[in-house]
Amino acid sequence: MVKEFNILITGVGGQGVILMSELLGKAAVTDGLRVRGSEILGMAVRGGSVTSAIRIGDEVYGPLIPTGKCNALVGMEPSEALRNIAYLSKSSRVILNTAVTIPFTVSIGESTYPSLEEMLAKLGKASDMIIQLDAAQLAQEAGNRLTTNIVMLGALFGTGQLPIKIATIKESIQARFPAKVAPVNIKAFDLGYETCQQAVK
């Protein structure tokens, strides 16, 4: 029985955050688990911040992850992971894509973008386990840059913490994509998974 496992996916509109939570949710239901979650949708397509919560377990009721109660944070973009630092605790796993997306407000001089070191230092104050990977690079290796989100999904499973079976999430990925591109996505998942496993060791 799973009591409560909270996953927060953070990123920028267009990075495939919502698709990741749909895949996770469907797989969890297939495995007979209870799932709750929520996201902000309306502005997602226009390059704003996007967060999506997926919560699994019998003692989960609300759609939102309580402050400090996130088990795994998937950061598709470093500053967006940092924006959600309040959800982390020392035992949270942070899986971080180190590729940055700089908002247009930096170009017009309305804000500044921090260095990766600064961001990692802050995240390190909240959580003891930060796994960094260049997901875009791994996606390229898998055969398509657009699979970055699936690489990150693989990395999430690579932490070895998820209550969803790996076979089930792979089935879920297989079913979601047309036969032509499904293998590339499975490869992307595996690359993310292995990279994370290596890092955890």
Added chain:
Amino acid sequence: MKELTVSSDAPGQRLFVLGNEAIARGAIEAGVQIAAAYPGTPSSEILETLAGVAKELDMYVEWSTNEKVAFEVALAASICGVRAMASMKHVGVNVAHDPLMTASYIGAKGGLVLLSADDPSAWSSQNEQDNRYIAEQGYIPVLEPSSVQEAKEMMADAFKLSEQFGQLFMLRSVTRIGHARSDITLGEISRERRKGQFIKDRTRLVYTPREARINKPLMLERFEKIKKAVNTLPYNQLKLASGAKLGIIACGLSYSYALEAVNWLGIKDKVSILKIGTPHPLPEELVIKLLTSVKEVLVAEELDPFVELHVKAIVGERNMPVKIHGEDLLTRIGELSTRKVTEAIAKLTKTKTPVDFANIDKLEQETAPLLPWRPPALCPGCPHRASHYAVRVASRRVARDYGKEIEPIYPGDIGCYALGYNPPQEASDTIICMGGSFGIASGLARVVDAPIVAHLGDSTFFHAGIPPLVNAVYNKANITMVIMDNSATAMTGFQPHPGTGYTAMGEETVLLKPEEIARACGVKFVEVVDPFNLKEATETIEKAIRFEGPAVVVSRRLCAIIEQREKKKRKEEVIPYRVDQSKCNEKCNACIELLGCPAIIKEGTKTVIDSSLCTGCGVCAQVCPYKAIVLE
């Protein structure tokens, strides 16, 4: 195996869905025959889901021109004995308010349900109004779900209750229901399809003062019956803990936060909980039972202290020795959370919080200054960016003639183009409500001596832009009205509207043109421009502003997202622009500062175009004073 969907006739099966899909499923299970809506976050997916299965399930589904019409369409079906619904965002209910208040006098023959999608925290709205007050004003009973599963059950039940009591029901959803995701267990689908029958009944349907006076007491009688019945509805549940000093009254989604809070605090068996699924009318018998068993009560509810005030009235009336808390500890601003409820209960029970929230807050505050500002922006290639640019250049030219200090005023409206209010364009000076730009412009013209150039989108024009346009003509308001026509209700997800030529159910229909409507309304200056031709657009808008009397310019270009999708389908290549570094004056930054396109970025001191984002619209190339932006 056929994949399970919201229309599958598979009782007992589990499906992972968005809350709004669950609400649609509830209506499907109830056998709804007529559904009408106007898009608005967080409600749009309900009607979208129904539209997708309408033909298969023999339903009629429409995107109406606005929420008032949507509600009237549903009301008419109900009058004829057919199950019907209208769904809308919270501020949409304001538009439907007029028929709503009399609909409750009429009562319901066919089950009639109004779905109000409230938006605590105003994630995608201009305010965070609590529509339970509107329901109270109209004696409309409210069901408020605590989970996505319950939202489905309530939606299905609402039709039955509406018929049982002969009254219109409201389902109050909130963002974290409609845009939550959850597994749900499917129920049976009703296949009953009724033939509508209009029975002439002056006393019930023709509202002159006589009928208002006859029907109000009848409505009050219906409401009294509902008031008794809610005490035994399964959506209201009282769990008394023996010896408990604290009671929690948790309404709707707050119940899920309250359950998590008492578990987190480890005091599950030490507090009594009353779950409220009908905030209006309240299950008074259950409330009184709780009040007589505890010393203190915390009322948790989304937004205003609606339940709290009614509970306080019960306490006051009976002079009960129990202290009621609610907004003193939870505030009426923003959405609730497990944390907020946990902190409130911890305070009342003098329990230590399970997490050191102060420490987390400190870290968050330290982090805040590091974070870049990432507001949603107009997409690369969005025609609204070009329209805003043309409006501003033209308006400033005219303003110079008004005097040195005079600045043009830009009343704006609800839709994607509102994103232009951010820097660098700062293209809207007011945004208040649907169609508000034209009405505000008419008022400004009476009191301010400056060019007044209002803008709204095509869908907003059909929704609420025509009456203020007529008003400007009739009252000779000297304003310019720009209709930014991208042939889509883009902000809410590209729903069709009267200017697109097809309906919610995918049928072809007449295509209405805003310029023809403007001419028919008596506007003497009406021109259509392509915003990607900046020179022509700017000159035409300047002429419109200089025109004595109301003038209309339709700035027409298909939404960039739809355009890109169609190009992909046609296998047409997108040719991006690039910056010729030999011509670019790196310090100029005109393209960035005038347009704020996400595809134009600084790499060190260099200005570059991100070829993966550029759609090849060419607007920046027209703005560049050095002719440094060229095709790849």
